[in-house]
Each structure stands twice: as C-alpha cells, then as structure tokens.
Amino acid sequence: MGSGSDDERTDAATQTPDPPRWLRNVILFLSGQTVSLFGSMLVQYAVFWYLTIAYQSGLVMALAALFGFLPQAVVSIFGGVWADRHNRKYLIMGADAAIALSTLTLALIMMTGYDAVWLIFATMAIRSAGAGIQMPAVSALIPQIAPTRNLIRVNGINGSIQSAMALLAPAAAGALYAWASAASDGAAASLIPIFFIDVATAVIGVGILAFIPVGTVRRAADAHTGYFADLVDGVRYIVHHAFVRWLLVLFAIIFLLTVAPSNLTPLMLVRSFPAGESQDVVNLAVLEIAFSIGMMLGGILVASFFAKRSRIGMIVASSLVFGVLSIGLGLSPNVWVFFGFMFLVGLAVPFFSTPSMTLLQETVEHERQGRVFGFVGIVMAVAMPIGMVVFGPLADLVPIEALLIAAGVLTFVVVGLSVWLPAGRRAIAAARRASQVAEHDPGTAAAVVEAEMHAKES
Incomplete structure (x- = not known):
C-alpha cells in the first residue's frame, strides 16, 4: 500500500x-x-x-x-x-x-x-x-x-x-x-x-x-491570513532561527563594511587617478566591466569546481577575502592595479552569495522561504545606504584610500567575532550538518538544522 x-x-x-x-x-x-x-x-x-x-x-x-x-x-x-x-x-x-x-x-x-x-x-x-x-x-x-x-x-x-x-x-x-x-x-x-x-x-x-497570458495565482482556501499576520510570523521565525539570524547579520556586516565603501571606488578613481572628463568616463566603464567579468568567472568557478566544497567555508573565506581586497583597493599605486583589485572583488562575490542562498534554501522550510528571502533583500537594500551615510560624508573629510583600508581591517575583526562567538560556532556547526543531510535527503535538512539549534541552545 x-x-x-x-x-x-x-x-x-x-x-x-x-x-x-x-x-x-x-x-x-x-x-x-x-x-x-x-x-x-x-x-x-x-x-x-x-x-x-x-x-x-x-x-x-x-x-x-x-x-x-x-x-x-x-x-x-x-x-x-x-x-x-x-x-x-x-x-x-x-x-x-x-x-x-x-x-x-x-x-x-x-x-x-x-x-x-x-x-x-x-x-x-x-x-x-x-x-x-x-x-x-x-x-x-x-x-x-x-x-x-x-x-x-x-x-x-x-x-x-x-x-x-x-x-x-x-x-x-x-x-x-x-x-x-x-x-x-x-x-x-x-x-x-x-x-x-x-x-x-x-x-x-x-x-x-x-x-x-498570465492569470492570478489561486490561493488555498485556508490561505486567507492577513498580510501583517504573515509578516509577523516571518519576523518571529527569523528571530528564533539562530542560523538564519546569524547569516542575516553576516549579510549586514558585508554590505555595511564592503559594499558601501566599494561604492566610493568610482569617486576614488576620478579623484586619485584623474584623466579628464572623457577618459574618466572610459575608466569608470572599465571599472564596472572588470567587476562584472570577475563576477561572471566567479560564478562559473563556484558552479563547476567548488560546487561540492563546504558552503560555510566559502562564506567565511570570501568574507575575509573582501577585507583583504578592500585594503588592496586602498593601497593601489596606479589605475591598472586598481582595476585588477576590482576584478578580484567581482570574482569573490559568487563565493559569498551563491553558498549563502543555497544554505538558506536547504535550512528554511519551503512555506517560509519567500518571507526569509524577502528579509534578505531588505537587509541588503538597507545596510548599504546606511553604510554610505557614514562613509560618504567621511569621504569629503579623509582620503577614500584610508576609508577602504579601515573598512577592510574592520571586516576582519567583525567577521572573526561572528565566527568565534559561541552563537556563531553553533550556527556554523548546524549549517554544516544541514549541508551534509541535504546531499542525501533534502527534505529533512531544514528540520535537522532547527532541531540541532534548539538542542545546542538548551
């Protein structure tokens, strides 16, 4: 039967x-x-x-x-x-x-x-x-x-x-x-x-x-809960799910200390390596293209050669690499070295974003993934402007090179703390276990990580 x-x-x-x-x-x-x-x-x-x-x-x-x-x-x-x-x-x-x-x-x-x-x-x-x-x-x-x-x-x-x-x-x-x-x-x-x-x-x-032709999606008969009830349930889930909470905090750290300062690199380009308005436009285009080529190659590498590697390992390693590359951008002696470091920043991005998304897919129940990914988007969209509110005005007072170096050093410290603190170690251990389970039984990975987190916290 x-x-x-x-x-x-x-x-x-x-x-x-x-x-x-x-x-x-x-x-x-x-x-x-x-x-x-x-x-x-x-x-x-x-x-x-x-x-x-x-x-x-x-x-x-x-x-x-x-x-x-x-x-x-x-x-x-x-x-x-x-x-x-x-x-x-x-x-x-x-x-x-x-x-x-x-x-x-x-x-x-x-x-x-x-x-x-x-x-x-x-x-x-x-x-x-x-x-x-x-x-x-x-x-x-x-x-x-x-x-x-x-x-x-x-x-x-x-x-x-x-x-x-x-x-x-x-x-x-x-x-x-x-x-x-x-x-x-x-x-x-x-x-x-x-x-x-x-x-x-x-x-x-x-x-x-x-x-x-696209129709409106038919909702189940019992899916008439209000919007705010769904929103509150999503917030409560994130607050009580230690791994998701840890990863969202890490996202905020990266976007505050890496993405926000990197948005000042075009300004550094025209200030530190001035070449006239027409050539400045060309240099700005080359900067974006270098980043995009790096990101595309990084995605290929993650999908082909690193698909079986530890997801948590890639997330932590790439977070620290962002710190190194931020310091490298700040120390660039000429425009071509600057372009090279921006290429490496793009190369590192998929090593952070792809395993992060995969881990969330493996450790969050399907019925809550939409809200969780929505909050991921909100964290990314809010953290970067907040970082720019700090770094932007500072860029008019101190050299952008100094800001990039300081952001890189601070990234080392904050990411190190997020991994070293007990809550971070518990989240990392549970996520590694979920990844192992997902390879053999994807349907139980979310339950495994939640059970492990509750057991370790108690």
Missing part, C-alpha cells in the same frame, strides 16, 4: 501538464525583461557617473545610495505579498510604466535647462520603489509560466542574460555618455539621450509582456 501510494504520487507529479505554450511565453518574457533591463542599467551607470564626475562629493554619493536603494527596501516589504495576491504580469507592467514615466518626465524637464540634483534623486527614488514591486513579481512569475522540471534551466539562462547585460551595459553607457557629452552643452544634458533610450526599452518590455 505504502509503495503504491508513493508510485501514484510520483506518477501524478510527472504527469502534471505543462503550462500552455510555455516555451513561447518564456522566450517572450526573457526577451522583454532583457530589453527593459538593458535600458535600466544604462540609466543606472550613466547617472552614477554623472554624479561622480560633476560633484565629486561623498555626500552626494551617499544621498544617491539612499534614494537609489532605501525606497526599494521599504516597498519590498509589501511587494512580495502583492506578488502572491495579485496578477504578477500587471504588477510588472505597472512598475515598468511608472519607472519609464518618471524617467521621461525628468528628460523633458532637463531639456528646458533645469537640472537640479534633487530632480535626479526624486527620479531615482521612484525607480527604486518600482524595483521593489517588480523584482519579487518577476521572480514569482517565472515558475508560473515555466514547467517545474525546466526551472533550473530557465533560471540559469536568465542569470546568464543578466551577467551578459552587466558586461554590455557599462560599455554601451560609456560610449553613449561620451558621445552625448561631446554633442551637448552641459554634463547633465548628456543624460537626456540615455533617458529616452530607457523609456523606449521599457515600452518594448511592457509591450512584449502584454502578449503573454
């Missing part, structure tokens, strides 16, 4: 019909998102470079980080629930349209000659809030239109597309910015053609998505 029931369940799973015309819909969806992503990345790079070159101010960069990331963190608290309760297609289309409209408005105003920096910050905030709605909806829509058996392949293709865009967009943004700067009267005016390109790509993305 037991065996027959298992066979029946297996047959039922394998006979689940594929979504209608799923291959066409996936191709259309990824195509539209790629076009839209390209335009968004052009604006992201061009605006950041304009603020860096025009103002050369740590305070301005700190404000850019606040307006560019904090609205996304706030809206993401609600965005995940909206993606579960409403039609994800319309959420994505609405967010894309709002982002495009704000960018178009900014371009039209700047065409009149008015280019106050607060206008750019306001547009960055609107775009950030739109991303807080769009990102969870995009992540949740892919499983809705693609068969379960092909999700890994679709997600892999999507990741490859994003890596390719991270290589192409800086080069394209640099070329467009340099061309527009030579053809326009002011630095701000050089942004206008890039804004119009972003609007056009958003229209194309929304238009393609309109041809994909």
Whole structure:
C-alpha cells in the first residue's frame, strides 16, 4: 500500500501538464525583461557617473545610495505579498510604466535647462520603489509560466542574460555618455539621450509582456491570513532561527563594511587617478566591466569546481577575502592595479552569495522561504545606504584610500567575532550538518538544522 501510494504520487507529479505554450511565453518574457533591463542599467551607470564626475562629493554619493536603494527596501516589504495576491504580469507592467514615466518626465524637464540634483534623486527614488514591486513579481512569475522540471534551466539562462547585460551595459553607457557629452552643452544634458533610450526599452518590455497570458495565482482556501499576520510570523521565525539570524547579520556586516565603501571606488578613481572628463568616463566603464567579468568567472568557478566544497567555508573565506581586497583597493599605486583589485572583488562575490542562498534554501522550510528571502533583500537594500551615510560624508573629510583600508581591517575583526562567538560556532556547526543531510535527503535538512539549534541552545 505504502509503495503504491508513493508510485501514484510520483506518477501524478510527472504527469502534471505543462503550462500552455510555455516555451513561447518564456522566450517572450526573457526577451522583454532583457530589453527593459538593458535600458535600466544604462540609466543606472550613466547617472552614477554623472554624479561622480560633476560633484565629486561623498555626500552626494551617499544621498544617491539612499534614494537609489532605501525606497526599494521599504516597498519590498509589501511587494512580495502583492506578488502572491495579485496578477504578477500587471504588477510588472505597472512598475515598468511608472519607472519609464518618471524617467521621461525628468528628460523633458532637463531639456528646458533645469537640472537640479534633487530632480535626479526624486527620479531615482521612484525607480527604486518600482524595483521593489517588480523584482519579487518577476521572480514569482517565472515558475508560473515555466514547467517545474525546466526551472533550473530557465533560471540559469536568465542569470546568464543578466551577467551578459552587466558586461554590455557599462560599455554601451560609456560610449553613449561620451558621445552625448561631446554633442551637448552641459554634463547633465548628456543624460537626456540615455533617458529616452530607457523609456523606449521599457515600452518594448511592457509591450512584449502584454502578449503573454498570465492569470492570478489561486490561493488555498485556508490561505486567507492577513498580510501583517504573515509578516509577523516571518519576523518571529527569523528571530528564533539562530542560523538564519546569524547569516542575516553576516549579510549586514558585508554590505555595511564592503559594499558601501566599494561604492566610493568610482569617486576614488576620478579623484586619485584623474584623466579628464572623457577618459574618466572610459575608466569608470572599465571599472564596472572588470567587476562584472570577475563576477561572471566567479560564478562559473563556484558552479563547476567548488560546487561540492563546504558552503560555510566559502562564506567565511570570501568574507575575509573582501577585507583583504578592500585594503588592496586602498593601497593601489596606479589605475591598472586598481582595476585588477576590482576584478578580484567581482570574482569573490559568487563565493559569498551563491553558498549563502543555497544554505538558506536547504535550512528554511519551503512555506517560509519567500518571507526569509524577502528579509534578505531588505537587509541588503538597507545596510548599504546606511553604510554610505557614514562613509560618504567621511569621504569629503579623509582620503577614500584610508576609508577602504579601515573598512577592510574592520571586516576582519567583525567577521572573526561572528565566527568565534559561541552563537556563531553553533550556527556554523548546524549549517554544516544541514549541508551534509541535504546531499542525501533534502527534505529533512531544514528540520535537522532547527532541531540541532534548539538542542545546542538548551
């Protein structure tokens, strides 16, 4: 009887019909998102470079980080629930349209000659809030239109597309910015053609998505709990789950002490290695491309040669490597050494992010993963602007090189404490056990880590 029931369940799973015309819909969806992503990345790079070159101010960069990331963190608290309760297609289309409209408005105003920096910050905030709605909806829509058996392949293709865009967009943004700067009267005016390109790509993305049939997800009959009840349950789970709590703290440390200071590297580039506005744009593009190439190669290495290595080992080792590379960036004697260290920073990123995400997938129950990953996104989106609020103004008082070196040393100390303290040792031991169990029985890994944590704490 037991065996027959298992066979029946297996047959039922394998006979689940594929979504209608799923291959066409996936191709259309990824195509539209790629076009839209390209335009968004052009604006992201061009605006950041304009603020860096025009103002050369740590305070301005700190404000850019606040307006560019904090609205996304706030809206993401609600965005995940909206993606579960409403039609994800319309959420994505609405967010894309709002982002495009704000960018178009900014371009039209700047065409009149008015280019106050607060206008750019306001547009960055609107775009950030739109991303807080769009990102969870995009992540949740892919499983809705693609068969379960092909999700890994679709997600892999999507990741490859994003890596390719991270290589192409800086080069394209640099070329467009340099061309527009030579053809326009002011630095701000050089942004206008890039804004119009972003609007056009958003229209194309929304238009393609309109041809994909997507329904609203039907919730189970007992899934009518309120939003805040779900939110409170997620917070309570994280507070009482020692490993998840430890990993979120580590995420906050890395984004405060590594990601935030690294956002000052473009400012250091134009201050410490000045080469004229046109060459500065080229150097900024090379800096981003070096980072993107490193990150792409790091992802390949993790997926191929390090897939069976200790996940906790990679997380801790890469955290310490970030400290070393931050010191290296601060000590760079010339621009080419600086580019080399930025390449190594990109190379190290997948050794932290990939095993972190995998461990969370292995140690968190499926029904709570959405909320846990939502909080991971919130921590990342909040910690970096907070770090920039500290490091940005300091960059106007002391050399950025000194800030990078100090951040690297502090990373060593704080990461070392997180590993040495008893709570950290318990979390690491439980996570290692969960990884071992997951290789043989993925369904019980979450229960194992939770049981071990409770046993050790008691």
